[in-house]
Every structure is written in C-alpha cells, then in structure tokens.
Amino acid sequence: xxxxxxxxxxxxxxxxxxxxxxFSASSTSYGSNPNRQASxxxxxxxxxxxxLNKSVIKKAVEFGLAINAKIAKxxxxxxxxxxxxxxxxxxxxxxxxxPIVEGGFVSISDKGNEKIINITRAHLEEDAxxxxxxxxxxxxxxxxxxxxxxxxxxxxxxxxxxAHEAVxxxxxxxxxxxxxxxxxxxxQEGSFRCDANVSVRKKxxxxxGTRTELKNINSFRFVEKAINYEIDRxxxxxxxxxxxxxxxxxxxxxxxxxxxxxTKEEANDYRYFPDPDLLPIDIDEEYIQxxxxxxxxxxxxxxKFYKDEYKLNDEQINIILxxxxxxxxxxxxxxxxxxxxxxxxxxxxxxxxxxxxKENYDLNDKNIEPQEFCHIIEALESNKISKNNxxxxxxxxxxxxxSVDKIIDNLSVKxxxxxxxxxxxxxxxxxxxxxxxxxxxxGKTKILGFFVGQVLKKAKNYDxxxxxxxxxxxxxxx
Amino acid sequence: xxxxxxxITELSDLLNKKTISSVEMxxxxxxxxxxxxxxxxxxxxxxxxxxxxxxxxxDKKISNNEHHLxxxxxxxxxxxxxxxxxxxxxxxxxxxNYKPPFDATVVKKLDDIGMVNIGKTNMDEFAMGxxxxxxxFGVVKNPWNLDKVPxxxxxxxxxxxxxCLSPVxxxxxxxxxxxxxxxxxxxxxxxxxxxxxxxxxxxAYASSLDQGGPIGKSAEDCAxxxxxxxxxxxxxxxxxxxxxxxxxxLNLTKxxxxxxxxxxxxxxxxxxxxxxxxxxxxxxxDVFKKLGFKIKEISLPNHNFTIPAYYIIASAExxxxxxxxxxxxxxxxxxxxxxxxxxxxKTRKEGFGKEVKKRVMxxxxxxxxxxxxxxxxxxxxxxxxIRDSFLAAFKDVDFIFAPTSPTTAFNxxxxxxxxxxxYLSDIYTTPVNLAGLPALSIPVGYSNNLPVGLQIIGNYFxxxxxxxxxxxxxxxxxxxxxxxxEFDNE
Numbered sequence: 001x002x003x004x005x006x007x008x009x010x011x012x013x014x015x016x017x018x019x020x021x022x023f024s025a026s027s028t029s030y031g032s033n034p035n036r037q038a039s040x041x042x043x044x045x046x047x048x049x050x051x052l053n054k055s056v057i058k059k060a061v062e063f064g065l066a067i068n069a070k071i072a073k074x075x076x077x078x079x080x081x082x083x084x085x086x087x088x089x090x091x092x093x094x095x096x097x098x099p100i101v102e103g104g105f106v107s108i109s110d111k112g113n114e115k116i117i118n119i120t121r122a123h124l125e126e127d128a129x130x131x132x133x134x135x136x137x138x139x140x141x142x143x144x145x146x147x148x149x150x151x152x153x154x155x156x157x158x159x160x161x162x163a164h165e166a167v168x169x170x171x172x173x174x175x176x177x178x179x180x181x182x183x184x185x186x187x188q189e190g191s192f193r194c195d196a197n198v199s200v201r202k203k204x205x206x207x208x209g210t211r212t213e214l215k216n217i218n219s220f221r222f223v224e225k226a227i228n229y230e231i232d233r234x235x236x237x238x239x240x241x242x243x244x245x246x247x248x249x250x251x252x253x254x255x256x257x258x259x260x261x262x263t264k265e266e267a268n269d270y271r272y273f274p275d276p277d278l279l280p281i282d283i284d285e286e287y288i289q290x291x292x293x294x295x296x297x298x299x300x301x302x303x304k305f306y307k308d309e310y311k312l313n314d315e316q317i318n319i320i321l322x323x324x325x326x327x328x329x330x331x332x333x334x335x336x337x338x339x340x341x342x343x344x345x346x347x348x349x350x351x352x353x354x355x356x357x358k359e360n361y362d363l364n365d366k367n368i369e370p371q372e373f374c375h376i377i378e379a380l381e382s383n384k385i386s387k388n389n390x391x392x393x394x395x396x397x398x399x400x401x402x403s404v405d406k407i408i409d410n411l412s413v414k415x416x417x418x419x420x421x422x423x424x425x426x427x428x429x430x431x432x433x434x435x436x437x438x439x440x441x442x443g444k445t446k447i448l449g450f451f452v453g454q455v456l457k458k459a460k461n462y463d464x465x466x467x468x469x470x471x472x473x474x475x476x477x478x
Numbered sequence: 479x480x481x482x483x484x485x486i487t488e489l490s491d492l493l494n495k496k497t498i499s500s501v502e503m504x505x506x507x508x509x510x511x512x513x514x515x516x517x518x519x520x521x522x523x524x525x526x527x528x529x530x531x532x533x534x535x536x537d538k539k540i541s542n543n544e545h546h547l548x549x550x551x552x553x554x555x556x557x558x559x560x561x562x563x564x565x566x567x568x569x570x571x572x573x574x575n576y577k578p579p580f581d582a583t584v585v586k587k588l589d590d591i592g593m594v595n596i597g598k599t600n601m602d603e604f605a606m607g608x609x610x611x612x613x614x615f616g617v618v619k620n621p622w623n624l625d626k627v628p629x630x631x632x633x634x635x636x637x638x639x640x641x642c643l644s645p646v647x648x649x650x651x652x653x654x655x656x657x658x659x660x661x662x663x664x665x666x667x668x669x670x671x672x673x674x675x676x677x678x679x680x681x682a683y684a685s686s687l688d689q690g691g692p693i694g695k696s697a698e699d700c701a702x703x704x705x706x707x708x709x710x711x712x713x714x715x716x717x718x719x720x721x722x723x724x725x726x727x728l729n730l731t732k733x734x735x736x737x738x739x740x741x742x743x744x745x746x747x748x749x750x751x752x753x754x755x756x757x758x759x760x761x762x763x764d765v766f767k768k769l770g771f772k773i774k775e776i777s778l779p780n781h782n783f784t785i786p787a788y789y790i791i792a793s794a795e796x797x798x799x800x801x802x803x804x805x806x807x808x809x810x811x812x813x814x815x816x817x818x819x820x821x822x823x824k825t826r827k828e829g830f831g832k833e834v835k836k837r838v839m840x841x842x843x844x845x846x847x848x849x850x851x852x853x854x855x856x857x858x859x860x861x862x863x864i865r866d867s868f869l870a871a872f873k874d875v876d877f878i879f880a881p882t883s884p885t886t887a888f889n890x891x892x893x894x895x896x897x898x899x900x901y902l903s904d905i906y907t908t909p910v911n912l913a914g915l916p917a918l919s920i921p922v923g924y925s926n927n928l929p930v931g932l933q934i935i936g937n938y939f940x941x942x943x944x945x946x947x948x949x950x951x952x953x954x955x956x957x958x959x960x961x962x963x964e965f966d967n968e
Contacts, residue, residue, distance in 0.1 A: 046566075046578070046681040047582060047679040049715065051712070081845070085818065089801060142806070271847075273854060277715070277716060
C-alpha cells in the first residue's frame with residue numbers, strides 16, 4: 001500500500017449550446033472555414049462593444065439549479081488580461097468575484113459507494129480562438145471562429161482523490177449538461193474539456209501539497225491517464241526528497257506523459273477588473289422559479305424512479321441514462337403503450353440499442369419515432385410477428401424505405417387466420433402435382449417437404465409447421 | 479454673407495431658402511480649411527471628395543423636401559469616431575493607416591439625417607491629454623493665440639470650430655476632453671450624462687468614463703446636435719434605455735429662471751484657480767443673478783481626491799482597452815519581429831506615444847496583484863464618494879456652476895514636462911466624469927485675451943435644463959459670438 005494520497009480538483013469547460021456567440025451575433029457552429037465566423041466584435045476591432053447573448057444566462061441558471069447551487073442575484077463580468085494572438089482583445093471576458101453559480105454538489109458512485117463532490121462555482125466566459133502552428137513554413141495561423149464561443153467553467157473543490165474518481169465526476173457533469181441540453185457534450189470538437197489541478201501528500205497530512213495544473217484534456221480516457229501519470233511523477237519526485245514546482249503542464253497523449261508548459265514565475269498576473277462595457281447580470285427569484293419549473297429531472301432522480309417503479313436493474317438504468325435522447329425516447333414509449341416498462345427496456349436494449357451502438361449512430365440520426373418502436377413491440381407482444389424477426393425489422397426501419405406498418409405487415413406471421421387462402425393454395429398444388437401425391441400415398445413421406453416449399457413460395461411469412469399440418473390433413477383427405 | 483459665423487439654424491435657413499446649396503456650403507468650409515488649417519493643424523483627414531458627394535445627396539433631399547434641420551450642414555468628427563472606409567487614427571501612429579469597416583453610432587445617426595462629414599479632427603493620442611500635444615499628427619494651435627494650446631483631448635474639434643472651419647464638431651469627454659478645449663477656445667461644449675450617447679464605434683480610452691458630445695458655437699447648436707445623437711443603442715449595452723429623453727426645446731422664461739437654484743461650490747474657487755478666471759466667473763454669476771437665477775454657495779467635499787482617483791480608473795481601463803493594439807490583426811505592426819514577444823514589444827513601443835505608454839503602465843500597475851486593493855478599489859471608493867457628494871448637493875440646488883479649467887489656454891510646451899501640472903488642469907472637469915453627470919462649458923469672458931469657460935453641471939439627464947440655462951444666458955450676452963481676429967474674415 002502506498003502511503004501517499006492524491007488531491008484533485010477539476011475545472012471543466014462546457015461549451016454552451018447557443019446559435020450565436022456570447023457577445024456577438026456570429027454563428028458558433030463547428031467546422032467552417034477559418035475566420036468565417038468572426039465579426040468585428042470577435043476581432044476586437046476598435047470601438048466595438050460586447051453585447052451579452054441572454055440565452056447563456058438561462059443555461060447557466062439551469063446548470064446551477066441542477067447541482068443545487070446558489071444562483072447569484074447579481075453577477076459581474078470581469079476582464080482577464082493576458083496577451084495571446086488568438087485572444088483578439090488581449091483580454092478574456094470572464095467572471096471572477098461574482099460568478100453566476102456558487103456552491104452546489106454532485107454525487108458520484110464508485111462500485112456502489114456514493115461520494116459527494118462539492119462544486120465551488122461555475123462562471124460564464126468567452127472562449128479564445130485557435131492558434132495553428134505549422135512547422136512547414138515556421139508560421140502560426142490564427143482562426144478566430146471559436147473566439148467568443150460561450151463557455152461555462154465549472155470548478156470543483158479539491159475533493160477528488162483518484163484519477164478514476166475524476167473520470168466519474170467528469171462523466172457526471174457530462175451527463176448533467178447533456179441532459180439539460182446546455183452542451184452537446186462533444187469532446188472531440190472540444191465542447192467539453194477540462195483542466196485538472198493535481199497534488200499529492202502523505203496520508204494523514206492536512207496541508208495540501210504543491211499542485212500542478214494539467215491543461216485542456218478532452219477525453220475521459222486521457223483525464224485518467226494524465227492524472228495517473230502526474231500522481232506517479234509527483235510521488236517519485238517527493239520520494240527522491242525533491243520539491244514539486246507549481247506549474248502548468250500539458251498532457252501528451254501520444255507519449256502518455258505530462259510536460260511543463262510554464263512555471264509560476266512565468267505565470268501571468270491577469271489584472272482582473274470589472275468589465276466596464278457590460279452591465280451586471282441581475283437575476284430575480286421569479287426568473288429562477290420559472291426555470292426550475294421547466295427543468296427536467298436529473299439523472300439521480302430518474303435512477304431512483306426506474307429502480308423503484310420499473311424494477312430495472314443497474315445495467316438497464318445505466319443504458320437508459322447514458323443519453324438524454326435515449327431516456328426521452330423510452331419514456332415516450334413507456335407512456336404510449338401498456339406493455340410493462342421492463343419488457344420495453346429489454347426489447348430496446350436487444351434491438352435498437354445494439355443497432356445504434358454497432359453502427360455508431362445517434363438515436364436521432366435516423367429519426368426513429370417512439371411511436372414506431374411502439375408498433376413493433378406491440379406486434380411482437382401480440383405474436384403478430386415472430387421474435388426472431390425483431391432484428392430484421394430494425395434493419396428495415398433503418399433503411400427508411402417502408403413505413404413501419406408495412407415492414408410489420410411484410411414480416412407478420414399469418415397464424416392461419418386466412419385459412420381460405422392457404423386451403424385454396426394447397427388444393428391447387430395437390431391438383432397440379434399428381435405424381436408427388438402418388439409418391440406420398442405410396443409412403444414416400446419425405447415428399448412432404450416439397451409441398452410445404454411450394455406453398456411457402458406463394459405464402460411467405462406463414463408458419464411452416466402450420467402449413468405442414470394442413471398439407472398432411474389435405475393429403476389424408478384425398 | 480459671413481457664412482462662417484452663422485449658427486446651425488441660420489445655415490439651415492440658407493439651405494432651405496436655396497440661398498446657397500449644401501455643395502456650395504461644403505466647398506466654402508473646405509476652402510476655409512485649406513486657407514487656415516496650416517496655421518492650426520486641427521484636421522488629420524479632410525474628406526473633400528466624400529463630403530461633396532454627401533452634400534450633393536443632401537441637396538437632393540432638400541429639394542425633395544425630405545430634409546431635417548441638420549441636412550446638408552457640414553460637421554467635423556473627432557478622429558476617434560469610427561468612420562466607414564475613412565481613416566480613423568485616434569491621433570496615434572498605431573492607427574495611422576486604419577480605416578474602420580463600420581461607422582460609429584454617432585456618425586451613422588448624423589449621416590442618416592444628411593449631415594456632411596467634412597473631416598476628422600486632430601486629438602491627443604487615444605484621447606489621453608489636456609493640450610492636444612500628445613497627437614502623433616502634431617500639436618494643434620489655439621485660434622485665439624497660436625502660441626497656446628487649444629486644450630485636449632478634443633483640441634482639433636475645438637480649434638476647428640473656433641476658427642470657423644466647421645460649423646460644429648463632435649468630441650469625446652473622458653475627464654474634460656470636450657469642456658476644457660471648449661473653454662480654451664471660447665466655445666460651448668456639452669459632456670452628456672454617461673450612457674445617454676452610444677459609445678459604439680468610439681475608440682475606447684476609459685470605457686466607464688468616455689462620453690461623446692457636441693462642440694459648437696452656442697448652447698443652441700449643441701442642443702440641436704445632442705437631440706440627434708442621444709438614445710439607446712442595441713450595440714452598446716451600457717447605453718441608457720430606462721430614461722426617456724425628450725427632444726430638448728430651448729424655451730426658458732425669466733419667470734422659470736427665477737425658480738432655478740444654482741450652487742457655487744466654494745472648494746472650486748481655491749488657490750488652484752487663477753484670480754482673473756475667478757473674477758470673470760463671478761462677473762458672469764452676477765449676470766445670472768440679474769437674469770433671475772437663485773445663487774447660493776454650496777460645498778462639494780473631498781473633490782481634492784478626484785485627480786488621483788480619475789487617473790487610476792482611467793488608466794486601468796485604458797491599459798486593458800489598448801491591449802488589442804498588438805500588431806496581430808489591425809493597425810501598426812513593427813518590421814521583422816523575430817518572435818511573438820518581439821512583435822508585441824516593438825509594435826507597442828513604436829506604435830504608441832509617450833503619454834499612452836505612461837498611462838498603460840500606470841493602469842497595469844494599479845490593477846496588478848498586490849496593488850489592486852490599494853489603488854483600483856480605493857479609487858472606486860473615491861468615485862462613489864464624489865458621486866454621493868454631487869447627489870447630496872442636488873438636494874439643495876438644481877445646478878452647479880464652476881470654472882471649467884483653473885487656467886486659460888497655456889503655452890505650447892509649458893506643461894509637457896510636468897505631468898502633475900498637466901493633470902491638474904482637469905481638476906474641475908474630472909469629478910463630473912467620475913459621477914457620470916452631464917456638464918456644459920460656455921464662454922463667459924476673457925483673461926489676457928484668452929477665453930474663460932464656465933461649467934454648468936446638472937443632475938443625471940438634466941441636459942435640457944443645462945442647455946436652457948446656457949441658452950438663456952447666451953441670448954443676453956455676446957461672448958459666444960466672438961471669433962478670433964485672424965479667422966474673422968471670409
């Protein structure tokens with residue numbers, strides 16, 4: 001057993017899902033040509049002024065309420081001053097002393113053990129642009145499309161004690177912001193990323209050790225690896241009797257190491273002060289209550305409900321809560337049909353869920369309606385279609401060629417309800433195949449297969465055993 | 479016809495009656511600029527071609543009867559108002575080639591009603607200065623005495639209007655930059671209530687203090703212009719949209735004047751003030767008494783802390799506002815920087831003048847960790863104290879009269895070596911900016927043949943009252959009609 005313990009705090013940057021930027025009307029969409037989404041305001045042209053996009057306030061308040069935080073009656077934008085070429089004004093509009101969200105907590109569950117992680121604050125700020133360094137011609141290119149994209153920075157207390165817990169915490173925040181639909185959660189595009197403050201100390205020690213800050217990590221896997229690497233590195237240094245330097249470090253995902261970026265001596269003095277171009281954000285109780293009313297249930301509340309009311313197991317619940325869309329979809333299905341929720345969830349997991357995972361789809365990609373899924377499982381439950389056909393139906397559904405009713409119809413098991421059609425067919429085949437009838441009569445019962453085949457050719461989807469029975473009966477009757 | 483002496487109303491009348499066209503009027507003023515500006519250096523850019531095109535459009539509007547009182551009237555803009563595709567330098571080498579892709583709201587509003595922008599006026603670099611000596615484009619001279627400064631930072635605008643090179647001009651006032659040059663040049667200049675005029679497109683010096691306003695020959699001209707430039711602007715979130723501002727009508731009667739209580743703050747008449755200025759101010763106060771106004775002495779305590787508080791707040795904001803000039807996106811860029819750091823250092827070293835660098839450094843220092851509470855936060859406290867002292871005074875009186883400047887226009891070069899002396903020349907104007915109040919400077923006499931300005935300070939959004947009082951005085955006096963001899967000819 002190691003006698004070291006680690007102390008970790010995360011700063012998660014959540015890109016808020018808005019059409020336009022936090023202080024200008026430019027689009028926030030990802031992936032357009034460089035500098036096509038940068039207005040005079042984003043460029044910091046002389047004389048331009050920031051205009052707050054009010055929708056970010058609502059999103060920040062939603063997050064605050066979801067984590068049981070205090071919403072500041074008045075919050076203030078401040079300027080964080082530092083020079084960087086992709087920061088056009090050479091100051092970032094952020095919040096310092098009066099953030100919009102203060103306090104709050106989330107709980108994480110590690111193998112059944114619950115732990116509360118307190119959240120210090122969450123504040124609004126603008127993102128910077130991107131510097132693209134090119135070795136080819138020793139140039140740096142600047143793309144300001146991202147400059148001014150709204151961010152909510154969520155700062156945790158240093159209460160996380162392992163890389164694994166850090167990932168659980170990060171996943172919890174990810175779930176909350178995607179449930180609230182205030183962030184698309186896309187980590188590859190940088191919509192959800194984090195900085196980790198890591199320090200270690202001897203167990204039992206009360207004082208915090210010197211910390212390092214790992215910058216800009218954008219995947220759950222890398223957070224775990226980077227923190228683990230950093231903990232090991234720090235312990236190694238301390239065990240050698242050396243000291244940790246307070247510094248900012250970058251995680252190199254290719255080499256799985258962290259590298260020094262700048263030390264405290266080189267650190268900026270950000271010279272924060274209230275931004276005189278923006279009025280304070282005033283939020284009254286009525287506004288908060290209005291938002292509270294429209295807030296969806298958070299994952300923890302749902303989890304308990306599914307367990308107690310629907311008798312679902314943990315694995316099933318985790319799948320439902322893995323995305324807001326899945327949860328919404330299933331809840332719609334459950335409210336539409338009388339089929340037991342547990343059955344619905346099982347059908348879903350064994351069909352649609354497998355399909356979207358296998359083919360890397362989002363539930364919304366193919367516009368599959370809860371209503372359609374309802375039709376399918378209702379057909380299954382009434383034995384209208386064979387359970388073996390479920391996979392096939394889902395495949396058909398994804399092709400989007402036929403309506404769900406038509407697909408069901410094509411694949412439905414005709415349980416002999418249309419006797420006349422089958423009886424006529426059998427009679428016709430018997431009349432047209434005198435030789436085979438004689439063979440059968442002469443005891444060559446294997447020939448039965450031939451008759452079944454003939455009938456099924458024209459009566460697809462009928463239950464072969466039923467056909468067989470009917471043929472035997474018809475042949476006996478001759 | 480002495481067009482150069484005429485008021486906006488008189489010029490508008492000439493256009494209406496088609497006595498002359500806007501094109502002719504514009505040419506007339508452009509000619510005056512050509513003749514006289516070499517002596518003054520009040521313009522950085524003269525928009526001859528553009529102005530004549532605009533004037534022709536104005537003439538069309540006038541003949542179609544689609545015009546406004548200001549349609550076809552020439553105006554000059556201080557060179558910190560962004561003018562689309564027209565050089566906007568802010569008096570700095572940093573922006574010596576900068577042509578904004580958009581118009582400032584003030585410019586756009588006046589363009590829309592057909593005013594003719596004849597040029598951009600010289601100013602202290604980034605509006606930092608009280609004498610117009612910090613401009614990259616050279617010192618501006620005072621039309622009343624070419625050895626004297628015109629005041630600053632809107633010195634170009636003031637000199638241009640005083641020499642009748644433009645009937646009216648815009649300026650901006652962060653610590654007195656409209657009122658002090660108006661006072662030095664014998665003009666009327668209005669610093670409106672903070673937030674009443676949009677700052678959009680006005681290149682920022684100190685955002686919580688900057689306010690655009692008119693500089694003209696009379697309160698009437700200022701009122702006409704102010705009526706058009708004020709109002710809420712969705713592009714400036716700090717612009718006022720709570721208080722509805724009515725169009726100002728100048729209709730004060732003797733009867734109403736006698737109901738107006740004027741306060742004279744004793745602290746503003748201390749040893750800092752030239753005796754001769756004090757004498758002129760009190761002479762004018764006697765005139766106001768005769769016109770019926772109720773005059774009483776008041777106290778504005780703690781205003782001696784204004785100058786340090788002002789220079790800390792303004793410099794702090796400036797240090798941040800001016801960070802964007804880094805050679806990366808627009809403006810001046812140094813030659814062949816070896817690396818990023820050198821690009822920043824050399825660009826800013828070469829692109830900014832001495833005064834700007836000084837204030838950026840003061841500001842960065844005041845905001846830096848360890849000094850923030852001691853300087854910036856304390857300055858904000860003083861700011862509140864000053865605002866409160868004004869508001870307390872306004873419980874007793876309706877308006878406050880004070881000198882605009884402790885001296886008349888001083889000699890070029892006289893104060894450039896002594897920053898504190900220079901900064902003290904704003905001692906009577908900066909409190910108004912810290913409080914965000916409106917104030918006007920009007921000429922009320924002469925000392926050694928140089929104009930003396932009286933400042934009329936009012937409560938928030940009391941521009942109408944201020945301008946009415948000034949207009950009432952100007953209807954009964956002639957100080958505002960005087961033109962410097964050298965420029966008093968066709």
